[in-house]
Amino acid sequence: MGVGALSVWEKSSTARVMPPARPRKLAKVPFVELADGRLQGVVSSGSDIGRVYVSSVAARTYAFACSTNNNRPCGGARGMFCKHIQALVGEAVLQYGAERVARYLAVETPDGEPDARSLTAVMTAARPVLGDSSAAAQVFSRFLRQLAYLELDAVTAPLPEMQWFPPTRAVA
């Protein structure tokens, strides 16, 4: 400990910790996050405009879960990743980049550069089990919380602390 022990990054007030989300189309999968040791998110139902699925895949075990926002299990997610989970993986790769998703879920793809298809292939080959969907309510409420941000007004009083949050052109 002491002077000179810290690297430049450690001594930076504006060190970038989280790369920003990459732009993607939101219609199919309006919410994706890498949180609580899972890739999880909200997937719009293809048939019912008022219904959404909360889907997740756990890091390392790839245990998966999929249920509606009213807590009904998804019929497709029995022995295998359903189409909602596949869509979730695809959109996560768009938002965060395949490498970051692979790192978070601890997936090692055989030949180098991972993509959505190779990630899904490796995880399904591991024969993951159906996990419990108890976190679904929490994920859904986080999605609603972000939606509610759109209802808040812009303000013109200065926020001096935003100086700690410069943009970055770097991506994940």
Added chain:
Amino acid sequence: MRGDLLSDPVEGLDEALAAVDAFDEALVAGLLRPGPAQAAAVAGLADAVAGTPLASRVAEAAGRASAGAAGEDHYVALAAARCALLGSVHDALTLRIDEAVGRPAAEDGAAGAGPGAAAADPGTNLLAAARSWLCDLARGGWRGIDHELVAGAVPVVSAMLPDPGLRRRATLLDGFAAELAASCPGATLERVPVRRWADLWSRALLLTVPGSAGDRSAAAVTGRLLPLGVDVQEHATAVQAQIHAVFEPADGGAPRLVRAGVSAPKPDTVVGAGLWQLLRPRMSLLGAVSEGRSMELDAMPVTAEGDLLWDDERARPGEPADAFATARVMLSTATAARVAPLDRHPVRIAVPVLLEGYTARSEEGRLVFDLAGQLLAVDTDRVPAAGPLTPEAVAASHACVGLLRWDAGEFLLQPLAVEATVRKKAVAAHAGAWAGGTTDKAGVRAEKAATDAVAVLRERAGRLLRK
């Protein structure tokens, strides 16, 4: 600009930062069961402010913290000591910049009332909840964070955000908590952003003291506003655009450097041009910046720190005004306002400058401007993605309007606009050119993508939120 002054050592800087670094490292492991090194670091922080009015309170707090028995007030005292040290660093660096750019000394003017004189803050119980969460963080340290601990900020932020009087605190806590959440569990983190998190922690903790969020009392100004450029700041769920400008009072007084800011919370998937779309409806100035126009202000409120509290009712479009012309003619005579004592921190340094006659080149993998033999690093990473200004354009430029900043031990230039010569003609590119909208092909595509994204989210919100 005298680049040589920017590379000369600043007296006392290393000593002040060494005390800060040691304290910051103590926060990595947390102060619940401090070891000898941590006790020494906390004592060192107290020693560093021994000659100030904070001395006795910080010494007491350091004593308690060394014994692993610090209460909330003690953590607040330690955060205050750290802020005071970084405030002195800010002041020394600002003085150096004033010398280097040859700017008239900062206005002393109405320094504004100190904290405590402000009206009682709303949401005292929310501030107390935030303080309790922040003190738990300090006890566990960055290595001790887990999802449960970090999630403690969520209800506080949600309750604060809708209240404009608490927006400043909420936005900071939200960005900080999101970073911590993405870094859980702390025990397995590859590396810790040591100074950054200590900065965010101490700033957030001081802002839980009622009255600390600044005095919003403002004077009204009338005259012409000449924009220099736009600085964008964003975290996953918030964005702020600050327009740096020269204000020319109608009564013939000296021109002043001012800022006008607009900010909004956002879902994390609203990015790029979507940021401009959120901010645009609240501030006509963004349109004026895109069009390269000045604006005429009529009794626009401005704080003692030089922040315009923008109100579209008090502004109308003026004559065309080129940022480079403004910088060449007015920048050297415009006076800057002083930063409020609590807000003094090196991260706050953003001094508008005009640089010409440099050569741009790559040095150790990053862009530098060579100013008659003195090198100044250029932070092109800060140039927002949704705009025509690119790192390549900066590298090919011969004139630059930018913000002089300081971070991690060195001065940096953040480009706001550049001029380059293309087929014998001067061509300018501005970071904020798309702020008010654009006809640029890439820009139109980015706007369309952002409009679609927000439309989907609004549709989902309409169906799912009020059930």
